[in-house]
Amino acid sequence: MRTAYQYKLRPTTKQAIDIDRWLSMLCAQYNYLLADRFDWYERNRSPINACPLVCHIPELRDNPDYYSQKKTLPQLKKTHPWYGEIYSQVLQDIVKRVKVTFDRFLKGDSNGKRSGRPRFKSRDRYRTFTYPQMKDGCLQGNLITLPMFGIVKVLKHRPIPDGFKIKTASVTKKADGYYLTLSLEDTTVPNIKPDFNADSITGIDLGLKEFLTTSEGDVVSIPQHYRKSQKRLRAIQKRISRRKKGSNRRKKAIKQVAKQHKKVADKRKDFHFKTVNNLLKKYDVVVHEDLNVKGLSRSMLAKSVHDAGWSSFLSILSTKAENAGLLVIAVNPSGTSLDCSSCGVKVPKKLHERWHSCLCGCSLDRDHNAAIVIKNRAVGHPVLKAHRVSVRVASPPGEAIAGFGEKPTLYCTQSV
Structure with missing residues (x-):
């Protein structure tokens, strides 16, 4: 199992200068290697429909792959002796970064999804260098x-x-100082808990009115960290617009904005971790919607979606549950707000209508109803079957589901 711990560094003044100098040199080398890749790409590509009948084919270059670019590093230290003060594996990691970035541009990732054209980085945007290997007892x-x-x-x-x-160590420069990220490895793999409590399975509905609502009716309020900091951000951003470009006073104002944004991000991250911790303390299985957060972040609710940070929250939830030997299940989100949790009939509702009321007599909060529907959709899920956890359909509080006669319960069978 791999995990990462981040600590704040307290370098001396000289060490802080050295870190900045290393980042500057590594940024220049990154841009040079990326330019070398682009040079090969432009020379060797020739669309068929753009080639004339009579043309001169230029001499083709060999592909500057990971190993060929890696071999240029000893020569770099001869022509530019100041690169000799940088640890060799840190320089080799730059070659790996360029390879990964360019391969995603040409071939795509493991899912075949291609990224955009890689960009050259300015010194302000290059903030991290990595040691791929660390000795035992380094800390x-x-x-x-x-x-x-x-x-x-x-x-x-x-x-x-x-x-x-x-295993690895990364030094990162942020708005409020320098940070050390340690990648840790443990050979033992956490196992899924062999027995699940029948009352510790819940469904959660993520929203913008409330951050989440569980199928038991518990509500977690949404903090809206970004919206609460907008007044402060507006004041600082005005200072930037009023100051001369390139001046020290403008740089100070830019740093203030960066610190404020980092403060918002840290508050949001802390809220996510605490919410996940409370959920996993109470439940063994958490069921949520498989949301298309990227699509929602392009809608008219984009600011609120980004402020809530659903994608980050679900990522933390999955990781922490896996480390604790618990389960997180994603189900189809289609119609969870419209389906009745009691009879299953679709009850059309507009976005501003926050109460669910069905002809079968089911009447409860819209988000609470959706959370119960999400929980019910976990019935017969392959992940639960694989761990021999059986879930019966849950009914709304005080209601009976047609066909069951009385309020159904959840049960589980212990896996062997």
């Missing part, structure tokens, strides 16, 4: 030894779990 107390850089102080706010080994 002693609140000090970490970075090869060819030195010993740097770390604010170790939480200990590394027993049995985990440090």
Whole structure:
């Protein structure tokens, strides 16, 4: 199992200057290697419908792949001796970054989805360098030894779990200082809990009026961190527009905006982790909608969707549940707000209508009804079958479902 812990660094003034210089040199090398790839791409591509009958075919270049670009690094240190102060594996990681970026542009990722044309990075946008390998015992107390850089102080706010080994280390420059990200590996794989409590399965409905509503009727309010900080952001952004481009006062104002945005992001992330922690303490299985968050973020509700951070929340929920040996299941989101949780009939509702009322007598909050429908859709799910967890359809509070006679219950069978 792999996990990542992030700590804040406390470098000396000289070390902070060295980090900035390393980032500047690595940025220049990244842009050079990317330009070399683009040069090969432009020379070797020739659309058939654009080629004249008589044409001169230029001499084709060999593809600058990962290994050929890696072989240029010793020569780089001869022609540019100042690159010799950077650890060799950090330079090799730049070649890997360029390879991954360009391959996604040409071939796509594992799902075949291609990204846009890679962009050259300015010094302000290149903020991280990585050590692909770290020695055992590199972190002693609140000090970490970075090869060819030195010993740097770390604010170790939480200990590394027993049995985990440090595999990689990344140094990142952010608006409020420098951070160290350690990638940790544990050879043991968490197993799914062999027994599930029948009362610890819930469905959650994510929303913009309330952040989420569970099938038991519990509600988590939405904090709206970005909207609450808009007044402060507006004031700082006005300072930027009024100051001369390139001046030190403008740079200070830009840094203030960056710090404010980071503060909002940190608050949102902290809220997500605490919400996930509360859910997984109470339930063994969490069922949610398989939302197209990217599509929703392009709608008229884009600002509210981004402020809620659904995608980040669901990612954290899945990761934390897997580490704890619990289950998170995504179901089809189609019609969850319209279907009646009691009889299954579609009850058309506009977005502003927040109460669900059906002819069968089911009357409850719209989000609560949707959460129950989401939970009911987990019935017979392949993941639950694989772990021998059986779920019967849950009815709304105080209601009976047609065909059952009385309020059904949930049950589970212990897996062997």
